[in-house]
Amino acid sequence: MPTRLVELTARSQRLIVFSLIAIGLGFLIVVQLRSQAAVARTLAAQDDTSVALLINDLNRANNELMQQSAVLAEQQAQLQQALTAGGADSQALTKELTTLREVNGAVAVHGPGLEIRIQGPVMDFELQDAFNNLRNAGAEAISLNGYRIVASTSVVSRGDILMVAGHAVGTPLDMLVIGDAEQLGPAADLSASSLQTRVQVSIQRQNDLSITEVVIPRPLIYAQLGR
Amino acid sequence: MTVLASVSLATFLVAGLAATQFRSQPLPPSNRFARDEALRKSVNQLEDQNRVLKSRVQTLQADVKAGEDESARRSSAAQEVKGQLDEQKTFAGQTALHGPGLTVLLHDGTDPNSPVDHSLGWTVHYQDLQDIVNVLWASGAEAIAVNGQRIVPSTAFHYAGVNILVNNASRLSGPYTVIALGDPPALANGVGNPDQLAELKSRNRIYGLGFSWLRSSRLSVAAYDATFLMKYANPLG
Numbered sequence: 513m514p515t516r517l518v519e520l521t522a523r524s525q526r527l528i529v530f531s532l533i534a535i536g537l538g539f540l541i542v543v544q545l546r547s548q549a550a551v552a553r554t555l556a557a558q559d560d561t562s563v564a565l566l567i568n569d570l571n572r573a574n575n576e577l578m579q580q581s582a583v584l585a586e587q588q589a590q591l592q593q594a595l596t597a598g599g600a601d602s603q604a605l606t607k608e609l610t611t612l613r614e615v616n617g618a619v620a621v622h623g624p625g626l627e628i629r630i631q632g633p634v635m636d637f638e639l640q641d642a643f644n645n646l647r648n649a650g651a652e653a654i655s656l657n658g659y660r661i662v663a664s665t666s667v668v669s670r671g672d673i674l675m676v677a678g679h680a681v682g683t684p685l686d687m688l689v690i691g692d693a694e695q696l697g698p699a700a701d702l703s704a705s706s707l708q709t710r711v712q713v714s715i716q717r718q719n720d721l722s723i724t725e726v727v728i729p730r731p732l733i734y735a736q737l738g739r
Numbered sequence: 740m741t742v743l744a745s746v747s748l749a750t751f752l753v754a755g756l757a758a759t760q761f762r763s764q765p766l767p768p769s770n771r772f773a774r775d776e777a778l779r780k781s782v783n784q785l786e787d788q789n790r791v792l793k794s795r796v797q798t799l800q801a802d803v804k805a806g807e808d809e810s811a812r813r814s815s816a817a818q819e820v821k822g823q824l825d826e827q828k829t830f831a832g833q834t835a836l837h838g839p840g841l842t843v844l845l846h847d848g849t850d851p852n853s854p855v856d857h858s859l860g861w862t863v864h865y866q867d868l869q870d871i872v873n874v875l876w877a878s879g880a881e882a883i884a885v886n887g888q889r890i891v892p893s894t895a896f897h898y899a900g901v902n903i904l905v906n907n908a909s910r911l912s913g914p915y916t917v918i919a920l921g922d923p924p925a926l927a928n929g930v931g932n933p934d935q936l937a938e939l940k941s942r943n944r945i946y947g948l949g950f951s952w953l954r955s956s957r958l959s960v961a962a963y964d965a966t967f968l969m970k971y972a973n974p975l976g
Contacts, residue, residue, distance in 0.1 A: 554912065555779050562900020563778045566910070569899045570785035573908035577792035580966045584799035591806030600810035602817040605824055608803075610974055612827035615892045615967045620975035637866065640873055648895035652972040663832075663892040666877030668935075690972045722975055735836040735881040735920040737829070739959045 614653065616729060617662040621653045622722040625690040626700055632683055632711025636669040639676075639685075642703040643667070646689050649699035653690040653723050657681045660725040677727075693717045789908060793964050800833075800966060831967065832891035836882045837959035841926035841952055843871055846914035848946035861946035863913055865896040865903045867939055871917050874936060878929025880919040884960040886911050891963045907965050914949065923954035 555563070587604055594601030613619040628642075643654060643661060654661040659677050668675045675681070689696055697717065704713040811821035828834050845868070848861040872883055872890055883890040888906045896905050903911040919926050929935060930952050943950040 555782060558901055560775065560778060562902060563775075563782055565899040566902050566904075566908075567778065567781050567785060569904055569908045570782065570789060574785060574788055574792055576968070577789070577796055577907060577965060579968060580796050581792065581799060583968060584796060584803055584966060588799060588802045588806055591803065591810060595806060595809055595813070600814035600817040602810065602814060602820050605807055605810065605817055605820040609820055609824045609827060611967060611969050612824065612831050614969050614972050614974060616827055616830045617892070618827070618830075621972040622975050623971040623973055625971070636873070637870065640869055641866070644869055644895050644897065647893060648897045650970075652969055663890055663894060664876045664880070666873055668873070668877050670934075692971060724975065729830040730881070732829070732836075732881050734840070734922060735838040737834060737836060739835045739837055739961070 617653070617660040617725075617727040618729065620722065620724040620726060621690060622720055623652070623690040624693055624719050625651075625688065625717075625721055626693060626696050627716045627718050627721060628685075628687040628689065628700055628704075629714045630683070630685040630687070630707065630711055631713075632707075633672065634674065634685065634707060634711060636667045636674060638703075638707060639667050639674065641706070642687070642700075645699040645703050646691075646696060649691065649695045651689045651691045651696060651699075653688075655688045655723045655725050657686055658725055660723065660727045662727055664730075665727075688721050688723050690721065690723060786910075793907070796965050832882065832889045832963040833966070835959065835962045836920055837957060838881070838920045839923050839954075839956050840880070840918060840920040840958045841875070841923055841930065841954055842958065843875075843917040843919070843930060843952045844914060844949060845871070845917070846949035848942065848948035851946065860942045861948055863915060863948065865898055868903070868905075868911075868915060868917065869896045870936055870939065871930070874929050874932075875917070875919040875921075875926060878919075878921070878926045880921045880926060882920045882960045884918045886916055887961060889960055889963040891967075893967060906963070918958050918960055920958060920960060923956075927952060927954055 558566075587608065590604045591601055594604070610619070614621055639656075643651075646654060656676055659665070659679065659681070661676075665677045666675070673680050674685075689700070697715070700715045704715060707713050807817075807821055807824065810817040812818075825834075829836075845863050847863055850861050868885055872885065875883055885905065888894075888909050888911070891906070894906055896903060898904070899908075905911055933940075936950075939948070939950055942948045
């Protein structure tokens with residue numbers, strides 16, 4: 513009798529375990545199907561032009577990511593080679609440090625790009641749009657009337673006064689942008705076309721221009737390392 | 740034997756029904772349908788590739804970091820550079836951070852379906868996100884992320900048709916969550932300032948476009964999921 517009881521208990525336990533697994537699997541399958549449907553529905557609702565533009569952007573981003581992978585792989589190989597030889601390659605670290613200083617606007621830079629002059633008053637959002645368009649076209653360094661523009665540079669209108677990084681800037685606005693002039697040109701034209709009804713905008717391509725202004729990053733007071 | 744025969748018969752019937760169903764699918768009325776499908780399939784494939792590439796970049800970044808850490812342990816020169824490198828990585832958004840801050844929530848409002856209002860003021864535009872991010876920087880934010888995407892020096896919001904893209908073609912969709920680390924009262928004052936984001940606040944009243952914010956004592960932002968390349972800019976001197 514106890515043996516039969518043990519068998520019954522074991523069978524019941526197996527049944528419960530199988531049922532739970534089945535319920536869990538069923539739930540996961542439904543959730544998966546529902547999320548796939550939601551994503552597909554979003555994409556399916558879009559017109560062909562939107563989808564074609566998305567494809568173009570994805571191709572561009574994927575090419576960029578491939579280039580990033582190649583650079584990182586080379587960096588890693590260089591570090592590893594020195595480590596295998598029993599030493600350390602501080603040059604590889606210095607190279608990365610230089611790139612990051614350029615990215616953060618902490619060093620003066622030069623290179624090809626555009627010189628843009630805006631003669632007339634513009635609003636903060638118009639200038640933000642221009643920076644945004646230029647970054648999207650691959651701008652690597654930007655300055656405006658002697659101020660280096662980085663991600664955290666604020667652009668705010670206070671009445672008729674345009675404040676950039678907390679400083680009032682007057683017209684004309686002289687913008688220097690370093691990057692691929694072929695890519696930057698159409699982005700600058702786009703911003704200019706929306707401004708030219710009110711103000712005069714001139715765009716000059718330059719083979720080599722210099723941005724000497726730098727920004728000193730604000731120390732973190734509230735944010736701390738780690739998630 | 741009977742059970743086996745029954746199962747075989749049932750399988751045969753189900754397979755037959757499936758085949759009939761498959762054959763009875765109508766052919767697309769024109770090439771248009773097939774073209775649409777092909778375009779959407781391309782997007783899915785490219786987005787899959789995008790995810791794989793980002794993951795590859797992150798793996799390589801981790802390998803490079805391990806190499807840098809080991810180099811710093813072996814050489815005092817490398818150790819000195821490594822300290823500066825870590826600092827610049829933090830400023831560039833390549834490090835996850837946490838701390839007090841503000842969460843800004845944004846979602847589409849209600850389509851008025853009005854024959855005279857074609858403004859699309861009820862939807863969230865990329866410029867709204869750009870404006871919020873700008874106000875948060877101006878209010879002293881130390882780090883910002885939008886729907887998990889860290890705002891870094893190369894970040895640009897833009898439209899690809901109706902899609903809002905950011906950071907290497909990451910597609911953003913509503914509801915939008917902007918997280919900013921910094922002094923919560925200062926950040927809330929910036930966003931709440933009646934002179935700032937006035938157009939967004941007006942659309943909040945007219946169309947019910949969702950726009951709210953919440954102070955928090957602990958929030959976190961992920962590190963940027965890619966790296967930076969400088970192809971044209973070179974250091975002076």
